[in-house]
Amino acid sequence: MALVFNGTTCLVTSTQFVNPGKGSAFTRAKLKNLRTGQVVESTFKSGESVEIADVQNKKCQYLYKDGAGYNFMDNDTYEQFALSAEDIAENGNYLKDGTNCYALYIDNNPVSIQLQPKMDFKVTFADPGVKGDSASGANKDCEIETGLKVKVPLFIKEGDIIKVNTETGEYDSKVNEASS
Amino acid sequence: MDFQTAKSRALLTKKIREFFDSNNFLEVETPIMSSCVDTEPNLDPFETFLIEKSNPKAAKIPMYLNPSPEIHMKKLLAQNSGDIYTLTKTFRNGEFGGGRHNPEFTMLEWYRLNADYTKMMEDCENLVLHMNTNLNKDPTKLTHQGHTIDLTPPWPRIEVNELFIQNCGIDLLKNRDFTTLQKTAQTYLNDKKKPYTLNACETWDDIFYKIFLNDIEPNLGLEKPVIVYNYPATQRALAKKHEQNEFWVERFELYIAGQELCNAFSELTDADEQRKRFEEDLLTRKEMGKTIFPIDEEFLTGLESITQPCAGNALGVDRLMMILLDKASIDDVIFFPIQTT
Numbered sequence A: 001m002a003l004v005f006n007g008t009t010c011l012v013t014s015t016q017f018v019n020p021g022k023g024s025a026f027t028r029a030k031l032k033n034l035r036t037g038q039v040v041e042s043t044f045k046s047g048e049s050v051e052i053a054d055v056q057n058k059k060c061q062y063l064y065k066d067g068a069g070y071n072f073m074d075n076d077t078y079e080q081f082a083l084s085a086e087d088i089a090e091n092g093n094y095l096k097d098g099t100n101c102y103a104l105y106i107d108n109n110p111v112s113i114q115l116q117p118k119m120d121f122k123v124t125f126a127d128p129g130v131k132g133d134s135a136s137g138a139n140k141d142c143e144i145e146t147g148l149k150v151k152v153p154l155f156i157k158e159g160d161i162i163k164v165n166t167e168t169g170e171y172d173s174k175v176n177e178a179s180s
Numbered sequence B: 001m002d003f004q005t006a007k008s009r010a011l012l013t014k015k016i017r018e019f020f021d022s023n024n025f026l027e028v029e030t031p032i033m034s035s036c037v038d039t040e041p042n043l044d045p046f047e048t049f050l051i052e053k054s055n056p057k058a059a060k061i062p063m064y065l066n067p068s069p070e071i072h073m074k075k076l077l078a079q080n081s082g083d084i085y086t087l088t089k090t091f092r093n094g095e096f097g098g099g100r101h102n103p104e105f106t107m108l109e110w111y112r113l114n115a116d117y118t119k120m121m122e123d124c125e126n127l128v129l130h131m132n133t134n135l136n137k138d139p140t141k142l143t144h145q146g147h148t149i150d151l152t153p154p155w156p157r158i159e160v161n162e163l164f165i166q167n168c169g170i171d172l173l174k175n176r177d178f179t180t181l182q183k184t185a186q187t188y189l190n191d192k193k194k195p196y197t198l199n200a201c202e203t204w205d206d207i208f209y210k211i212f213l214n215d216i217e218p219n220l221g222l223e224k225p226v227i228v229y230n231y232p233a234t235q236r237a238l239a240k241k242h243e244q245n246e247f248w249v250e251r252f253e254l255y256i257a258g259q260e261l262c263n264a265f266s267e268l269t270d271a272d273e274q275r276k277r278f279e280e281d282l283l284t285r286k287e288m289g290k291t292i293f294p295i296d297e298e299f300l301t302g303l304e305s306i307t308q309p310c311a312g313n314a315l316g317v318d319r320l321m322m323i324l325l326d327k328a329s330i331d332d333v334i335f336f337p338i339q340t341t
Helices: A085-094 B003-022 B070-078 B117-132 B160-168 B178-191 B204-219 B271-287 B297-304 B317-324
Strands: A002-005 A008-018 A026-033 A039-045 A055-066 A069-074 A080-083 A100-106 A109-114 A118-126 A139-144 A149-153 A161-165 A171-176 B047-050 B061-065 B084-091 B104-113 B141-144 B147-150 B157-159 B226-232 B248-256 B259-266 B310-316
Touching: A008 A039, A026 B204, A039 B204, A055 A109, A069 A085, A080 A109, A085 A109, A139 A161, A149 A161, A149 A171, B003 B084, B003 B117, B003 B317, B070 B084, B070 B104, B070 B297, B070 B310, B104 B117, B104 B317, B117 B226, B117 B248, B117 B259, B117 B310, B117 B317, B141 B317, B157 B160, B160 B204, B160 B226, B178 B204, B204 B226, B259 B317, B271 B297, B310 B317
Parallel strands: B157 B226
Antiparallel strands: A002 A008, A008 A026, A026 A039, A055 A069, A055 A100, A069 A080, A100 A109, A118 A139, A118 A161, A139 A149, A161 A171, B047 B061, B084 B104, B104 B310, B141 B147, B226 B248, B248 B259, B259 B310
């Protein structure tokens, strides 16, 4: 859900019920400003009216990056649009040609994208692991095909496909072995 | 919750018992379910019925899952139980989400005779220090989600009014009625360019909490635990009025890392005053279209026989575990947190 708070459109990223013991109940919400990415917290009284923002999610595909920024195509209309590096923010670390994702539209203007929470990436660089370390829980750095560095268990090799959590940038699991 | 956390939690539960047992409290079990419950308008107890198997035609008796052990604890005090504590499950319908609530949760409640709320403040300090001993290397230090919190007693104690004056320049004593507070609060919001509004605030308490929750509470107890005391009498519950100034009641809440952990009172033992508050609560419940509970006459009669001053404290155990074990959500310290999707 998104709402207009203090004149800007914000995405509600989490809510928490607050009962101060006496009197009305309240809801504490984390609000992400969709323009700046800044997150603020505000507490609303239950029953308080807020202006709901007209927000739409549309399926789109990432095409390429150029001087105009990150270029996408709307999967339904085939229309292309560009978003700036600021709009894309951290999500830029996970974009590869052809990535399917959702574009967030406010009042029919694309403002940001939303990725799948977990995505598969090929490991393009990893230090060779040390034998027998696989159960130790130790980590090493690797680089995935978008250039992002990810901490992975020692058994991950160059060429492996791994799942990465796109919200935290953390390694999730191994998908399959590098074909040798 | 993982089993490593479960082990730590089990150890901490033992330490809670150790603390109260060594202070000569009697551990008591109170009913999870009863026919009379706290009348507090904002609580929504789970409701069920008692049936008579031998007489299926008999009228079903409404029963409620207790949102607090308070009423039963006080009945025991009335029977000369002496100092008592309980670790019990309590239930509050509708309260979940956001990692700070679960509709079913563990409450630690304790009562001391011949004591007032200041003794309860000391109990809080000693209990938390006792629990943190052997858990963290230095028993006076605790790390919660990136905040290092110094537990060395005494913990700062600050009156609610002082917090409003310091943070917002609002003296509640000079803003005792709704219209005055509304005017002052609006000026404060305008001057400080606050992003929120008072539009939905219909009562004095609404404005109080709107400001408290937005601008005061999130910063409480980030470096040291903080005891916030003397709350407005409008939020009086079962608390005794302050000796010197009846605008306040002798109540405090403990905050660690921005989290409210407990709610303590010098207990009200005046049965007439208590009846008046119950009746007002029930009237409010009626206006809100909520279930009207019977007044617990046994409780009111019992209250009269508590002749010594008495203080009580209710502490949310899951939240305390979350803080001591450095977890982001209470879902990380309970097995099977409620899932609604």
